Amino acid sequence: MTNPILDQLNNHRSIRQFTDVALTDTEISTLVDAAQHAPTSTFSQQYSIISVTDAETIQALASITGHAWMKNSGHYFIMVADQYRNLQITKSAGRDTALLHSTDKFLASVFDAAIATENIVVAAESLGLGSTIMGSILNNAGKVIALLNLPELTFPLLGIAVGHPAGMPDLKPRMPQSMMHFTDTYNLPDDFAAQLTAYDDELTAYYQQRDSHTKQENFSHHLARELSRDLNVRADLATLVKQQGFKLE
Numbered sequence: 001m002t003n004p005i006l007d008q009l010n011n012h013r014s015i016r017q018f019t020d021v022a023l024t025d026t027e028i029s030t031l032v033d034a035a036q037h038a039p040t041s042t043f044s045q046q047y048s049i050i051s052v053t054d055a056e057t058i059q060a061l062a063s064i065t066g067h068a069w070m071k072n073s074g075h076y077f078i079m080v081a082d083q084y085r086n087l088q089i090t091k092s093a094g095r096d097t098a099l100l101h102s103t104d105k106f107l108a109s110v111f112d113a114a115i116a117t118e119n120i121v122v123a124a125e126s127l128g129l130g131s132t133i134m135g136s137i138l139n140n141a142g143k144v145i146a147l148l149n150l151p152e153l154t155f156p157l158l159g160i161a162v163g164h165p166a167g168m169p170d171l172k173p174r175m176p177q178s179m180m181h182f183t184d185t186y187n188l189p190d191d192f193a194a195q196l197t198a199y200d201d202e203l204t205a206y207y208q209q210r211d212s213h214t215k216q217e218n219f220s221h222h223l224a225r226e227l228s229r230d231l232n233v234r235a236d237l238a239t240l241v242k243q244q245g246f247k248l249e
């Protein structure tokens with residue numbers, strides 16, 4: 001099946017090279033509007049969006065993420081899990097606020113922020129813009145919390161660099177559905193190893209043929225490399241989430 005929305009979704013690429021054109025205020029508020037209309041767990045709207053415009057903060061985030069190219073983006077958002085606002089509302093109503101500190105509410109705010117993030121990505125693409133989501137702000141979540149002056153019951157989750165694409169990377173092939181879509185019970189296919197080899201071969205060809213950053217790589221090697229990272233990197237996350245007031249129990 002095909003239609004313009006499916007075509008756009010199935011043509012998604014993360015964009016890491018931008019022209020030097022900044023987003024307009026109207027574009028920014030259009031993206032935030034799209035984020036706000038995402039589904040939200042228990043209609044609690046438990047996330048916030050911070051637009052980062054201060055040059056020093058952008059520089060600090062570029063250092064934390066290791067992504068110098070984010071300085072060229074047309075706009076930078078940070079998606080924040082947020083039960084602080086609802087804490088104020090609940091306190092004013094004189095209600096018990098204990099539940100806002102729960103793992104359940106932390107997860108709900110992560111779900112809300114993540115779904116809103118994808119709405120921004122899709123809305124940006126619909127406007128001819130491009131973006132890259134950045135989990136790498138968590139390389140130093142403590143510093144991000146300080147930079148953004150985040151209060152209790154908030155946590156920074158993802159950055160999103162948005163801008164006018166300066167190039168269009170090749171489409172990155174996904175694994176076949178048979179490796180990730182099951183019926184009724186979890187059930188990897190009997191010929192999983194053969195399917196993985198075929199997918200590895202497809203990715204090898206993709207990495208060798210794509211226009212920029214060609215490399216010798218496939219999915220299995222990629223995963224292994226990801227997991228060989230220093231275990232101490234981001235090891236402070238649970239501690240920081242708890243410091244922000246979420247109990248994680």
Ligand SMILES: Cc1cc2nc3c(=O)[nH]c(=O)nc-3n(C[C@H](O)[C@H](O)[C@H](O)COP(=O)(O)O)c2cc1C
Nearest residue numbers: 012013014015065067132133134135136137158172
């Ligand atoms: C939660 C999340 C975190 C991500 N973090 C980063 C990041 O820190 N830096 C980056 O360059 N890309 C990041 N990405 C983008 C992925 O690398 C990208 O989506 C993936 O390689 C697939 O490529 P595509 O989006 O072009 O299809 C992230 C994506 C997601 C969903």
